[in-house]
Amino acid sequence: MTPKTTFPAEKINEHIVHWLKDYALTAKVNGFVVGISGGIDSAVTSTLCAQTGLPTLCVEMPIHQAESHVSRAKEHVAQLKKRFPNVSSAETNLTSVFELFTTVVPTEGADEAKLHLSLANTRARLRMTTLYYYAGIHGLLVAGTGNKVEDFGVGFYTKYGDGGVDLSPIADLMKSEVYALAQYLDVPNAIQAAAPTDGLFGDDRSDEAQLGASYDELEQAMRYDESGKNETALTGREAEVFKIYKRLNRINQHKMNPIPVCLIPENLR
Template sequence: MTKKSTIQVEEVNDHIVNWLKDYAKNANVNGFVIGISGGIDSAVTSTLCAQTGLKVLCVEMPIHQHASHVSRGKEHIKQLQDKFTNVSSVVADLTASFETFKKALPTEQIEETKLNLTLANTRARLRMTTLYYFAGIHGLLVAGTGNKVEDFGVGFYTKYGDGGVDLSPIADLMKSEVFALGAYLKVPQSILVAQPSDGLFGDDKSDEDQLGASYDELEWAMISDEKGVSVDGGFSEREKVVFSIYKKLNKVNQHKMNPIPVCLINRD
């Protein structure tokens, strides 16, 4: 597969930090609130926000969370707080709230795979609600943690969940570029080597397990598609599979990437 794009990490870092400062100033807010998952995207995003010097609130929101995700998140928050005096943190354990919500809804006679996916998305939406609670209390913006492959390639996020944010600092970066920026920022090694995971199923299931392809593969497919390369362009068998996965996900998730359809009324 073709070589991935590269970035000048120091220049990109400074550009995003300045963009964040300008946006917060124009919005007349105190800073940013970020959900910390123990993954590379939230680690990079929170570190970028911390560099602005504005208030940064890191929120842990476990819901039956895998222990490795929790430990990586705590390690990252400690690193941030040791380095930046403008960073604070809070834990909002949503496990009991999630279980109460489940009890209020019918779950019998629902196909298991569909139920599990719906409940996973429910977790993300509970977290979004929690982040906006803290944002409202403290006058903060909710900083999104989605990267370009997730947000504009395969739509790998929850609508009105982790997709419900005020601004997206890293959404124009490929996953490999987020990792490169993370290495430059010296986020914990445990995060740099961890398999990306959305953490929505209570286990250590990776994003690749769910998507059927790695981020490196999907990144290649996204770049190929943007260049107008077709499946007839001499792809290997694996490349054909990955390209098919990418095209399918990109198509079915357009409802997340496009503005909400509005039925326009002709008043002439």
């Protein structure tokens, strides 16, 4: 997966690293904590944070995780610690916490599809809570790992899960640009070659299988939508993907927009 035009990886890399370091110093925090999944986004984000020279804590948080995810995460963390002395790591296995949670919430009679999705999102929210625990005891910022297509295109993330972060260094990069940056950053080949997956179901189901379209296709649809061109000009697969993109964008606006606040009129005060 490569960006459609020449991608200035070195300049983008320098810009993000400077932004990260400047933000952390202004906020008077020690550094960053990043959840490591074995995927491309967390690998790129953690490498960018490591380049600031500030303490960067990489946290693995398996919950019935597929072995392929675990092995890729460990390979990345080991490589990063060799390259950057400011990188440390921790592993918090949340499987038992998740299992206990399922015993104290009602599940009987629940719609099966909704139950599976709710429990998948619960995994993400347990991980968010864990990252903020580490952030709190070490004085760190939680660095988000979402890219532009996920965060502002189709809303493919968990509200107050992986969407609960302090700052988002790669959220203005398309997925193809994340891959281009990963190549520049020497992210392990196993991660670059792996099919994108959110890892929330304990298996190897891909993001494409859940979304109904590849990131390349969704990226193309997002660019087309941003161009303001008439969607009636699209045909075949492009038209099909555009409908998928618009539907996901519409139903996930609650994730992308600020929390609605009921404003009290002055005459009622």
